[in-house]
Amino acid sequence: MPNQYPGPPPEQPPGQNPYGTPPGTPSAGPYGEGGYGYPTAPAVPTYGYPPAVQQPQPQPYPQQQPPPQPAFGAPLLTLGDIAVNGDTIVSPAGPMPLRGAVWTATDMSRTEERIPPHAIVLAILFFLLCFIGLLFLLMKERVTTGFVQVSVNSGGRHHSTMIPVQSRNQVVYLLNQVAYAQSISV
DSSP: OTTOSSSOOTTSOTTSOTTSOOTTSOOOSTTSSOOTTOOOOOSSOOTTSOOSSOOOOOOOOOOOOOOOOOSSOSOSEEETTEEEETTEEEETTEEEESTTOEEEEEEEEEEEEEOOHHHHHHHHHHHHHOGGGGGGGGOOEEEEEEEEEEEEEETTEEEEEEEEOSSHHHHHHHHHHHHHHHHHTO
16 A cells, blocks of 8 residues: 555655755744744744834923913802802803892792601501500601702893702701802992
């Protein structure tokens, strides 16, 4: 059987690696001949191989300009989307002079007093044990919902904003802020 394997293919002379580089090519790689399955050294650096050239030195940044200053300073007071900066009131309606401004605050909130759901559950549970559970029905909670409307008139312009509130303390705080704005508008 002339073509029986294992052995080199018939066109290869015996004793030579059939998977090696062809004769007359220089061997590539650290393993002698760069045959099948052996890595070869790349002629040009590729991905994963860093170049042997020194990295360029970083250049100093040119002189940078300072960031632009805002048109208005830090606000003294903000009420919703109305801000008081120095001697100017800034609102979506445009800037208005602070001197002579007319401020109006309208409390449009309501406060409800009700028995909380957990008090009803506790009253039912303890009613079965003793009549003391009925004392849980005396528990009350106050819930405030609504808005405070703040309006400002100055320099021929008018702006009004609605600020949501969830407690009486917030209502009192907003009314005090409007009183402060009125005092600095004189």
